[in-house]
Amino acid sequence: MNWQLLVVLAMLIAAIAMFAINRPRMDVVAVILLVALPLTGVLTVPETLSGFADPNVVLIAALFVIGEGLSRTGLTYRLGDWLSATAGTSSTRLIVLLMLSVALLGAFMSSTGVVAIFIPVVLSIAARLGVSPRQLMMPLSFAALISGMLTLIATAPNLVIDAELRRAGADGFGFFSVTPFGLVILALGIGYLLVARRFLGSDPADESSRRARTYDQLIGDYRLADRERRVRVDRGSPLIGRELGELGLRAHGMHVIGVERRRWLRRTLEVTASAPATRIARGDVLLVDLFERRDDLVPTLQRLRLRPLRTAPGFLTERSREVGLGEMILPPNSAALGRTVGELRTRDTYRVDVIGLRRGTEAIPGALNAERLQLGDTLLVVGAWEDVQRLTSRSADFLSLALPAEVREQSPAANRAPFALLSVVVMVVLMVTGIVPNVIAALIACLLMGLFGCIDMPSAYRSIHWPTLLLIVGMLPFALALERTGGIDIAVTALTSTLGQGSPTLLLAGLFITTAVIGLFVSNTATAVLMGPVAIATADHLGASPYPFAMVVVLAASAAFMTPVSSPVNTLVLGPGRYRFADFLKIGAPFTVVVLIVAITMVPWLLPLYP
Incomplete structure (x- = not known):
């Protein structure tokens, strides 16, 4: 063993220790390693920084963007809506559907992003069913981790391995x-979680009491119920060709x-306050707030050629992902x-409209334009979400109260x-067929997504x-450093001499256990970076195929079930589920x-050890 x-090895042990105590942050540790490695003389600066040019780093970044596009277009939330409606009042059915949904979605986007999206959905369902979040957050986390075992792009460790x-000359x-x-x-x-969740116990704390108010509650507080209507613009309406704001x-x-419109495969919604210059066309559906009861409403609608639609009221709640509400105090x-x-x-001035006013505990009914504002009044404003959220940052005249739960x-x-x-x-087809490299497909x-407006550059x-x-960039050079200094050969020799060169299945088990133990203290991505070269070198030492190893x-890298620091998805559910470290060990081990x-059992069967 040379100096x-x-x-x-000393740097590696120090990095693992810092990862375990999370001091400093993991990304800061990675930067420290990037600075220190060239100083050892083992690697040159270009070799140390080569991770920035690694195609898989670019691929992982692209997958984050794709996941955001799925969120911005509401596909992930529609899945949550379906989950809530289908599960009904059965907690067993809920867990099955939850884990299937999260695993399916996590197979094509960041599992961390999936968990972040589903946490408020699960908390809402738990409150409605009277189920403790402790019973549901662990299945959510497990499903997100298992999703990493469903496709190549599901998680970063897969791409690292x-x-x-490919670096070793195999096809990948x-x-x-x-x-x-x-x-x-x-x-x-x-099946395991349906049984094991019973050992998590329940927390009597009322999670719903800490959640933000919902659209339905705001609509009730400001007496907006039964005021929402949809009307269609018919042929000959004098409103056709006029701007929304006029x-x-x-x-x-x-x-x-x-105003709602249907265009080819998509349904659009233009919020009046945010797009006042939008011109009305025949067939448009106007979302109308009837703030005054008038006897001449029906004749007025007939004169304006506006046909009421026989749909249930409540479009504010129905379109809450596109139409924002905000409660402001003066x-x-x-x-x-x-x-x-x-x-x-x-x-x-602010691209929002005031549709509700409360003075004390009483809502002021009717037209509000002539109402003079007093100290302590609260206003309910409506507009596009980005404009509602930006209102208080653009003016010192309004202070935002807690935004409704739907903001998430x-x-x-x-x-x-x-x-x-x-x-x-398109991405999946290109990846499966291999027409272009995976990074190009992503x-x-x-x-x-940018061309179709699913996502913008800031997002x-x-x-x-x-x-x-x-x-990832900070840990990738370690594989080359260990190989160059003989560390990989030593690890392979130790593994084969300990477990026996004549027992490949036992070697596979040892490789799995070693990876899982390292994953107790280090993120699964860093674990994959460290163990990938060892696995392939072990196969080469035995003259076996590298694929099963x-x-x-x-x-093993995705089986990060045992500690809350093994994967970000575990860390995310730690608080909402009110778990302790021992809970993960008890259920995960x-x-x-x-x-x-x-x-x-399956790997040697489907991927033969010796081709």
Whole structure:
């Protein structure tokens, strides 16, 4: 063992220790390693920074963008709606559907993003069914981890191992190479959690009491119920060709909140306050707030050729992912005090409309334009979500109260959902057929989502989880450093001498256990970076195929069930589920053994050890 290897091992042990205590942050540790490695003389600066040019780093970044596109178009939330409606009042059915949905979605987008999306959905369903979040958050986390075993792009460790195979001269895995193993593990995981969740106990704390108010509650507080209507613009209407902001319907006791249109495969919604210049066309559906009861409403609608639609009221709640509501209070120094609502000109200045006013505990009914504002008044404003959220940052005259719970499910590009789905299908087809490299397929999907308006550049940049990318880039050079200093050969020799050169199945088990143990303290991505070269070198030492050894590491890296720090998805559910470290160990350890048995049984069967 030479001194350079000792230095590299010391750095590796120090990195693992810092990862375990999370001091400093993992991405900061990665940057420290990038700075320190060239100073050892083992690697040059270009070799140390080569991870920034690695195609899989770009691929992972592109997958974050694609996941954001699916969220912005509301596809993920529609899946949550279906889940809630289908599960009904059965907690067993809910867990089965939840795990299937999360695993399916996580197979094509970031599992961390999927969990972040589903946490409020699960909390809402738990409150409605009277089920403790402790019973549901662990299945959510397990399903997200298992989703990494369903497709090649499902999680970063898969791509890291695939890249290591290609670096060793092999062909790499196919898009669905891991899927047979993942499907079996998913089925076993669902059955296991239906039993094991009983050992999590329940928390009597009322989660619903801490949740933000909903649209339905705000509508009730401001007495807006039964005021929402949809009317269709018929042939010959004098409104055709006029701009949304100039319809002049307030004189008839109506306020137009937005207009719905159907165009080819998509349904669009233009919010009046955000797009006042939109021109009305025949067939448009106006979303109308009837703030005054008038006897001449029916004749007025007939004169304007507006046909009421026989649909249930409540479009604000129905379109809550596109139409934002915000509750604002006037501070003592607000310039709005003493002015009328009409004088505020909120549509021109802030791109929002005031549709509700409360004074104390009482809602003020009727037209609000002439109502003078007093200290302590609260206003309910409507507009596009981005404008509602930006209101308080643009003016000191309003202070935002807690935004409604629906803010977490906003879908500013909901009308582009078919195109987002099309973009993902194109990516998957290109990856499966191998027409272009995986990274090019993902970038094509990103460009398609941008072209179709599913995502914009600011959202794309925000969606990328830069700490994850830095972690991968910082750990990738270690594989080369260990190989160059002889560390990989030592690890392989130790593994084969300990477990016996004549027992490949036992070696697979040892490789799995080693990977899982490292994963107790290090993220599954970093674990894959460290163990991938060891797996392939072990296969080479035995003269065996590298694929079964690499697949075992793939499965073990995703089997990060035992600690809350093994994967970001575990960390995300730690708080909402009110779990302790011991809960993950108690539930995760037995299932890790289940995955181990599946791995050492199925992998040699489907991926022969000796070609």
